[in-house]
Amino acid sequence: MRALTFQGREKVSVETVPDPVIQQPNDAIIKVTSTAICGSDLHLYEVLGPFLAKGDVLGHETMGIVEEVGPEAGDLKVGDRVVIPFNISCGHCWMCTRGLFAQCETTQVRSHGKGASLFGYTELYGSVPGGQAEYLRVPQAQFGPIVVPEGPTDERYLYLSDILPTAWQAYEFADVPEGGTVAVLGLGPVGQLTARIALNAGRRVIGVDRVHVRLELAKAWGVEVIDMDQVDDVPQAIFDLTGGRGADGTVDAVGMEAHGSPLAAAAIGVVGHLPDFIANPLADKMAIDRLAALNTAIKSVRRGGTVSVSGVYGGEIDPMPMMEMFDRGITMRLGQCHVKRWTDDITRVLETSGDVLGVETLATHHVPLEDAAAAYDMFQKKADGCVKVVLKP
Numbered sequence: 508m509r510a511l512t513f514q515g516r517e518k519v520s521v522e523t524v525p526d527p528v529i530q531q532p533n534d535a536i537i538k539v540t541s542t543a544i545c546g547s548d549l550h551l552y553e554v555l556g557p558f559l560a561k562g563d564v565l566g567h568e569t570m571g572i573v574e575e576v577g578p579e580a581g582d583l584k585v586g587d588r589v590v591i592p593f594n595i596s597c598g599h600c601w602m603c604t605r606g607l608f609a610q611c612e613t614t615q616v617r618s619h620g621k622g623a624s625l626f627g628y629t630e631l632y633g634s635v636p637g638g639q640a641e642y643l644r645v646p647q648a649q650f651g652p653i654v655v656p657e658g659p660t661d662e663r664y665l666y667l668s669d670i671l672p673t674a675w676q677a678y679e680f681a682d683v684p685e686g687g688t689v690a691v692l693g694l695g696p697v698g699q700l701t702a703r704i705a706l707n708a709g710r711r712v713i714g715v716d717r718v719h720v721r722l723e724l725a726k727a728w729g730v731e732v733i734d735m736d737q738v739d740d741v742p743q744a745i746f747d748l749t750g751g752r753g754a755d756g757t758v759d760a761v762g763m764e765a766h767g768s769p770l771a772a773a774a775i776g777v778v779g780h781l782p783d784f785i786a787n788p789l790a791d792k793m794a795i796d797r798l799a800a801l802n803t804a805i806k807s808v809r810r811g812g813t814v815s816v817s818g819v820y821g822g823e824i825d826p827m828p829m830m831e832m833f834d835r836g837i838t839m840r841l842g843q844c845h846v847k848r849w850t851d852d853i854t855r856v857l858e859t860s861g862d863v864l865g866v867e868t869l870a871t872h873h874v875p876l877e878d879a880a881a882a883y884d885m886f887q888k889k890a891d892g893c894v895k896v897v898l899k900p
Contacts, residue, residue: 509900510640511566511879513551513559517887519880524564527636527644532579535648537589541661542638543568543870544879544896545593545669546695547819549887550763551629558629566898567593567626568668569638570661573652581649589652591638591645592846593669595624598650609843614647622843639879641900653850662867662897663857666700671866673817673844674700674760675853680815680840681756683710690714690745690754690807691730692800693761694721696869696895697817701758702730703864707856713748715741715803720892728865742806753809761800762818798825808837816841869895876900 510524527536545568551559570590576583583589596603596611603611611623619631624646627637636644645652655664674697683689689705691698694716702712706729714730716722722732731748738744746753804814805828814837832839856863871894874882882896 508641509876510564510636511876511883511898512561513556513563513565514561516556519565519883521877521879522562524562524640527642529575529577530644531646532577533581533647533649534577535573535580535583535645535652536575537569537571537591537643537645537652538574539569539571539638539641539643539900541570541665542566542640542876542898542900543665543668543670544639544882544886544898546697546762547628547669548883550819555629555631558631560630560634563627563629563634564636564640565627566637566639567628568665568670569626569643570655570665570668571643574642576648579649583648583652583654587652587654588657589654590664590667591626591643592651592653592667592672593626593628594622594843594846595626595633595635595647595651596847597647598847603650606845606848608845608847625843639876639898641876651847653847660867662870663862665897666696666866666869667846667850667853667857669844669846670696671700671853671864672846672849673697674704675849676844677701677758677760677815677817678704678708679849680813680817681705681758682813682815682838682840683756685709687711687755688713688749690757690804692757692759692804692807693818694718694725694730694732695760698758698760699725699728699869699894700864700866701760701817703728706730707863713745713754715745718889720889721894724894741803745807749809753812754807755809756813756815757804757808759800759804759814759816759818763820802828805832805837808835810835811837813838813840815839817844870897872896874898 508526512522573587594609595614596608597613600612614624616633624633688711690713691702692715694714705712712730714725715733717735726732876898885893
């Protein structure tokens, strides 16, 4: 089959690789109909590259048609149309029974001290081949796949794999009271959806970014936007918009590669050029992040408010403004999304009349799988008005 593979720092290519096969009784094989490029995939380009091997198949936002099932794949059957959550969870362990699917004890990568295995996401998370391919092997198929109805376009349901539940969790974790305000830092796909979910729930939304097309898209949905290149102090701008109090909740939808952290960016770049046997321990145990977005989220929230972190971080020794956090009594909630914890709530919204979250028009680019490498480059550079890319095998 053809698949998008990692080839080295900031280099991916579509190659011919072996077709996946059933390996465990609860596996399934799906024929991929749509698969998206996620902002988290861009971390693999540079920051997390040392944990990938040449030829690893990437991608974790996938849906398709079931082609084959193992004898212990539960009620899943050949021909089902399914969306595949990016985290692989069993549904029955101690963590899963408490809704903590991203910490599944059955698929935890204990050798690296990490949570549940992820599709297409480095040895730290199990080195499970990803879905930017023609076919995908799905472990734990008795629980993971989300069966969706025939008829609507793939985009109606595709984002159930990651960015839509991630955005839903980001909003829920921000704990914004009725009549309250949430500030969303970063208006990429997750930030856009977080803003729309909050608006749909009747909350006031302030969105922050520096990319014109993202700001305009958010504004069109009713978000009050702040262009961070046009203000001297983003937290102060948010305080000014909220009567001097700050947002009730803030969402960091950016993560480790935020702009505005030049020293961290330089250090990350150096590690990315080192041989893997040197880079791996540095990236795992001594890593630093670009914390501009997180610090802004912390400084923009009101006293007693909540900071919700959906952006991916990988640092171990990053400094935090602990005195300010303690004095202001803020709460922080963060972590990988527990996809299936939110599936039923989201599906009810998706099945209402009208596309109230705009999921069917979020993708700005639909690209053949064969052109995936160029699409990665475009997405990373935010070129051609790119907000979201969907690949078609």
